[in-house]
Amino acid sequence: MEYIEKELKEGIKIHQIKTNKFKTNLMAIFLTTSLNRETVTKNALISSVLRRGTKNMPTQECISKELEEMYGGAFDCGLDKSGDNQVLKFYLETINDNFLPQSGENMWKKTIEKLLEIVFNPLVENGAFKEEYVNQEKENVKLRIESKIDNKAKYALDRCIEEMYKGQPFGLYKFGYTEDLENIDSKNLYQTYKNLIDNCKIDIFVSGILDDNLEQYILENEELQKLKPRKPDYNIAKIISKKAEKENSVAESMDVSQGKLVLGLDLDVGEEEARYHALLYNSILGGSANSKLFQNVREKAHLAYVASSSYIRYKNNIFVNCGIEIENYDKALNLIKEQIENMKKGNFTDKEIENAKKGIISGIQAIEDEQDTQIVYYYGQELSQNKMSVSEYKEKVMQVSKENILSIANKVTIDTIYFLKN
Amino acid sequence: MQTIENLKVKEKVYIEKLENGLTVMVIPKKDTLKKYLIWGTKYGSIDSEFIVPGEKEKTKVPMGVAHFLEHKMFEQENGTNSLDVLTSLGVDANAYTSNDHTAYLFECTENFYEAMDELMDYVQHPYFTDENVEKEKGIIGQEIKMYDDYPEWRVYYNTLTAMYYNNPIKLDTAGTIESISEINKDILYRCYNTFYHPSNMVLVVCGDFEPKKMFEEVKKRLVQKSNVGEIVRLYPEEPKEIVKEKIEQKLEVSQPLFTIGIKDIPENCNIENKNIMVKKQIAIEILLNLIIGRSSELYQKLYQNGILYSQPSLEYEFSNTYAHVLITAQSNEPEDVYQKVKAEIRHLQTEGISEKDFLRIRKMIYGGYIREYNDVGDIARMFLADSMKGINSFDYLEEIEGINIEYLKQVLNEVFKEDKMVLSIVKN
Structure with a gap:
């Protein structure tokens, strides 16, 4: 195992984990931004809209078919609350070339291209996300927020955290709030996205049997080249002491x-x-x-x-x-x-x-x-x-x-x- | 010792059937620190009526015994609890009971042989008393109640209730508060002595091990047991028809949760028949993806119309006595999804399957099988569960390339029948 970390530009890092323990190539992109009431719902919505279509794969059907062709590339996006940060996580896991039924595929190259495309090259129409997608995903996010009651044990924990951190970032629900959705449209959401991409902390991980050209695939990627250096807007996770005044x-x-x-x-x-x-x-x-x-x-x-x-x-x-x-x-x-x-x-x-x-x-x-x-x-x-x-x-x-x-x-x-x- | 190698995933399994009938499998994983051992018995929640080898009369036990037994196996005569002992060794130990088997397992990076001592010792030495059986009823009672609050669990069992008249698959694995109240130490001993015989068990180890040495390590820890005859398992006669098409339950959920079930006719699960079982399962996986998988026209349409908002989970469960397809998702309009799934199946049955779609989905399923080989725990659990049906997990990788459109059509017509479909809904 070897771990190599490289700063591509200020605020953007590539982490390579060379390991031969797995059958799969795993790539992850984490966008870290400070958690706050104004953007929590929008960011949750962004992560949903991004998986709907990109410039070169404009529909979800198109993305799904491309991934299925890659021996079922498993795309996943998630949302996490890490301390006072909201983290948008995007994963693509594919089978390493060594375990494919035929040779000649370059699965790493495709994996890198596809995931960077989904995160950094969304489908844009007239300076906005595609309106249809935004409207559908607003519904989707609404349902997801409402579904927090379905797992009762998890719900009880979330509610406890909410009570403990009333009015503070960590008390926010990571998927946001239904009442925010009304005022979000494809234009202002796209602006929030641009802002996020320009200012968040970006970490790109690649793990698996890495070939020598891999770093080059990443460095040559147009989407990445377009990103600007930034002083990332996030909270360093430092330990903070707390004492309850009363139960x-x-x-x-x-x-x-x-x-x-x-x-x-x-x-x-x-x-x-x-x-x-x-x-x-x-x-x-x-x-x-x-x-x-x-x-x-x-x-x-x-x-x-x-x-x-x-x-x-x-x-x-x-x-x-x-x-x-x-x-x-x-x-x-x-x-x-x-x-x-x-x-x-x-x-x-x-x-x-x-x-x-x-x-x-x-x-x-x-x-x-x-x-x-x-x-x-x-x-x-x-x-x-x-x-x-x-x-x-x-x-x-x-x-x-x-x-x-x-x-x-x-x-x-x-x-x-x-x-x-x- | 039998060695089976799979050249696609580049792994080997070493299998040995010991004199006392125990099957041991070792899947070596070089340079991996994690190690996993799982010991299973072919005895699950469906096995509540049987004839003990050497007896004539049949035995019938309350539902939930297999699971109750699993809980009680950890208790030792010297007053210790094996779960505590294993945890003290820094290993992650657990056990589970499924429809068709019960398994004891641990995962670790260190102290493997010490943990193996403990696990193999407690599985071979039951210790049940009236008192320790009574106390467990409180804990299992809370486990049953926990599942009562899981909408996923309710929708699943309701689907089975709508499909099956008599097959015990429809009963909760853990039983009910009433059924477990009837359990006593004599019932537990009787079931233990019947089903925990080495000839009814399989032990799987995955990690950085030398297979021959591992077989010796297993043998060393086995308690002598005399050979016994075959256990006769009695399952009630099950009609081919479904019980009722629709079933509903009220629970507090944000959006209705539903399962579409399709009752199938079980194949004979044995080694001779394994290719048929494996091929059929692969075909059903491919078909389900063609019908309502992520890239399917139907799913895309339902998603865009806001009727489905995440991809349904698609499953095929089977054993000797039951077999069914399950499509589960959340939607405000379950009935609409149900009708559209039916229509899509009819469409595929009459219009045929696109070659391009089929090849793409087959590639995806292949990738899914390869992915199972990343983690020692996933590997060991998979080999154990498949072996309970007489299947070697590599068979899936061997058979997949042989699946063709003709065969898919055959399975589509034989399994996806409208009069075998049920709809189970959990909603407010």
């Missing part, structure tokens, strides 16, 4: 047969090193089948099937998730709080720390065996401007001590308790 409880009703309980925790630590400590703390609290939550809420009290927690490192928060009988709310909440209190008292053993480390390290070691995870790993470093090899990362985790974890435990406060019931 905020929110309960809402929906037609559910199981109650979904989410706790949002704040961490009052600000040093970069604390990330590793928090990772360990979370693992012991609710990150695995050995964790306090799994063992006590599920295995001992039999209150839940799902009882876990996760650490959102970009925002320095931990979220606890449980699916419970609605009448067991008090019992479950008390039990969760008891686990948090026990952690503060240092009621966790060296064995638990060691186990948690093993689990985390196993995950770190697997990074290089998963093509998309590896891209996300390097992107995460790019975003936090903190470059580290997989082995350095492992070393950081190894060094975390019981004192480190205890100190995190005592800086944890409960910010929001969200309950979805019927």
Whole structure:
């Protein structure tokens, strides 16, 4: 494995990951921009409109057929909230030439051309996106926003975050808001797109068996050559300490047969090193089948099937998730709080720390065996401007001590308790 | 030891059938740190009536036993829980129960052999007590309720209910709160002793391993078990007809979710018949894409009219006793989509299939098969699931080039029949 990073122009980077572990060529383009209420919906809509047609592949049918001809090139676009950034992600995965039934294809060249075309050369009519596409995609985005209620557990988590970050960028829903759609048209959306492309941070990843001409294909691409250098408008993901003043409880009703309980925790630590400590703390609290939550809420009290927690490192928060009988709310909440209190008292053993480390390290070691995870790993470093090899990362985790974890435990406060019931 | 190589994807599988009947497969992956082991038994949620080898009377157990057993296998006599032990080793361990098999697995980068010790030990040593069986009912009860809130799950089971009169495929894998209340330790032991015999099991390992050595490692960890006869599985007679064409359920969803099901006649799943099964599945995948895949005229039209806003998921599920096609999507007008799918099928049946479209979709399906070989876990799970039907996963890559338009037409006429279609809807 070899990782080469190159700045093409200011604010535009090419990341090459040379690896022979995969059958596929994976290319990704990430557009990173600061998250705000004014553009959140427009950006979500842009990512939908781009996949509808390009200058040279003007319809979705055309794009689909081209990709199918490439042995089912898998195009995907997604939208992420990474800290206070909105990230538009575009992927194209194709089969490497070595595994095609016949030789003579140049799959990398086609992959690079097609993905750059979709992102940077959209179908434009009279200085605007094609109106028909924009109107259809507005409907599409509206449905997507409305569908946030369909996955109840995910919805409960999103609502908890929204409550915790009221009026702040991270509290925004990544697909935006239906009421914004009315005022968007093909012209102003295209202006937003131009603005995004001129000012966002652009990261282009290529991963797989890379041929020697690959860099050249990218450098010679006309769409890329047209892009201007920029001082990218995004937020570097730095750790921020937070302390909840008081516990905020929110309960809402929906037609559910199981109650979904989410706790949002704040961490009052600000040093970069604390990330590793928090990772360990979370693992012991609710990150695995050995964790306090799994063992006590599920295995001992039999209150839940799902009882876990996760650490959102970009925002320095931990979220606890449980699916419970609605009448067991008090019992479950008390039990969760008891686990948090026990952690503060240092009621966790060296064995638990060691186990948690093993689990985390196993995950770190697997990074290089998963093509998309590896891209996300390097992107995460790019975003936090903190470059580290997989082995350095492992070393950081190894060094975390019981004192480190205890100190995190005592800086944890409960910010929001969200309950979805019927 | 049998070695099968596939030159397209450039991988090999080594297969050995041990004396006690256990099938072991090793798919070596050089220079990969991730390692994966999965041990499955051909025993799923549909196996609730059977004759235990050596007995005459049939045994009938409540629904949800296979899944309940899966949960309880982790508990050990010495008071430990194997999931905890495996997690302590830093490995990612899990288990699942499907319609036709149950599997125990772990993925790791280190401590592989320690984890293998633990996994092979707990799968071979059940420990059920009245108390530990009772306690599990609370946890599984919450798992059942969690699935009750998944619209995808509801729409799926409702489709099966509309298609099948008697086949247990239509019943929830986990059972119901009522059915699991009847489960006790004697039932669990009885099912364990019947179905967890090596001759009914397959173990698959994928990672940077030397196959011969791996076979020895497996043998070393096996508990002696006497050979037993064949398990007779009893499945109720299933009419070819559907039960009812339409089924609806109310759930809070943003937009109706629907599945179009097509009931098919199951093929005999055995090694002799495997080429037919594989070819048929490939043909159905291609046909589904021609009917309503991303580049199809129908999908493009429905998308542009705002009737569909994402590509439907397209599936073909089959075993010895059931077989059906599933087309699932969200739409405000499920009935309209249903009628248009029917019309498109008629259109293809009368007007024929375009050669160009067929070749393009076949290329796409080929790419999809190659993609399955990126991850040790995907590979091992695929080989296990296919082996339960007597299929070697490489067969898909071997058979795909042989699929032609004539064969597609035949399958289109035999499987995509209007009187076998159902529509299941979940909406507000």
